[in-house]
Amino acid sequence: MEEIVEAAITSTGAAQKPKGEMLDVFRRDDPNFDKFQKWYCEIANTKFKDENDELKQLKEEACRPENAEKKRPNQSTKTMCESYDVAAKKYEKLTEDQKVISAGKRYALTMYSTTFANKFNADLRKDVYVKIMISGKFDQYRVFNALLLQALQSLQKPLKTTFLFRGLTDLFTLPDNKSFFFKTFTSTTPDSTVANKFISLSGRPGTRLQFNVTEAKDLVGAEIIIFSEFSKENEVLLSPFNEFKLDRQDKSTLFMSYPKDQYFRNYKC
Secondary structure, three states: OOOOOOOOEOOOOOEOOOOOEEOOEEOOOOOOHHHHHHHHHHHHOOOOOOHHHHHHHHHHHHOOHHHHOOOOOOOOOOOHHHHHHHHHHHHHHOOHHHOOOOHHHHHHHHHHOOOHHHHHHHHHHHHHHHHHHHHOOOOOOHHHHHHHHHHHHHHOOOOOOOEEEEEEOOOEEOOOOOEEEEOOOEEEEOOHHHHHHHHHHHOOOOEEEEEEOOOOOOOOEEEOHHHOOOHHHOOEEEOOOOEEEEEEEOOOEEEEEOOOOOOHHHOOO
16 A cells, blocks of 8 residues: 655644755756757667667777776776676566567666666766756766666556655755756655665655656656666656656655646657
8 A cells, every 4th residue: 555645744733844955956947958958858869770789889888998997996886887787687587578678778777776876877967967058968878878768768658656755865855836857867666665765774864755646647757677676676767857846845755746737748859
């Protein structure tokens, strides 16, 4: 049974807002919004000859020096090249009926489920938006980004759940009743207990994101359980540029919904 989380109410009857930093999201009124949309569409429309070409380009990108070298000898986060090897081993174990998308797209999903995703998303948040504003380009993960986007588009179908959850290890807040877009791919789960485990990792108060996806018939995202290194997390991976709206927030939970009036889905790439 799905858990419906209620806001914590103070003795005055008002919901307590979390005391934390602003969640790093992208707003529709950002002056560079069109530039980012153009970059997103160019990435999403990257062409490959066939799945062999996908794998060839993905491996070349994953194992070039800047993506294959560890920053320090005892680094626990997998490099992109190491995550490619994980995906190759995972692919060998898939049955024919599980190979529902091309090999490059399957590899990309498995690579994202490893600890490499931490570096990938950190690099996107740190570099991509600055570089796009300056030059309109950010190519370090171009092939991987394209295959990941295309994989989610290929697997996209209406979700069978009402709520998705994500656990964050710090306290965050958002302005009320404002639409926003996540800057990176976003891992979620229909299992609130999984989200709670992520919150507890730091040993300090964190934030739970609760997404109401009742209206999300065209949400760009998909279940990636069969491709994931951590299948028990029941991961639903969401693409960047899905629009959400904050409905309300309490001291530890941000309650969000998928607006009926979607803007980006009408944007023509």
